[in-house]
Amino acid sequence: MRTRAYRPEVSGCLEGRLLLSGVAGQSAAPYVFTTRQYKRFVNQVGLGFDLYTRYRDPIQLHGEIDDVITAIPFARADGLPAKLDSIVNKMLKDIRRKVPHAIRTAANDVIAATRAEVEARVQAGDVVVR
Numbered sequence: 602m603r604t605r606a607y608r609p610e611v612s613g614c615l616e617g618r619l620l621l622s623g624v625a626g627q628s629a630a631p632y633v634f635t636t637r638q639y640k641r642f643v644n645q646v647g648l649g650f651d652l653y654t655r656y657r658d659p660i661q662l663h664g665e666i667d668d669v670i671t672a673i674p675f676a677r678a679d680g681l682p683a684k685l686d687s688i689v690n691k692m693l694k695d696i697r698r699k700v701p702h703a704i705r706t707a708a709n710d711v712i713a714a715t716r717a718e719v720e721a722r723v724q725a726g727d728v729v730v731r
Contacts (some may be wrong), residue, residue: 624667631729632674639730645669645686650708659693673715675727685711689705694697 649665654659666685670676692707722728 610714631727632665632722634674634728634730636730638641638672639719642669642672642715645672646708646711646715650704654704659689662689675722676715676718679718679722683716684714684718 646669648667648671649662652665653662663686666689667682670682670685673681676682688707688710692703693705695703719728719730723730
């Protein structure tokens, strides 16, 4: 008797069955993320926080971070923009409370959070750093 791989049944629409037909397919090749791209990201984040220091415009800072987050692979899928927004919002609260070095701490936290996300994707095999 011949055995087959189990595939759950999708009742109804053809689109659902078509989606399941690709489930057992080959996995995609890992994304190649260069150290040059990462350094560019770090520099852009640093420039964004420098601009915030000069003009004190949180909307511009959020925009700068949103512009450079596209360089990070799988950032939106992992929820990285929300994490970085929470870091910036915490920085704004710390500035109101007169916490020393709040801007520098936030910049370092943004870079550290991004690095942790990239390292997690490298460990999972989705990203290769060269």
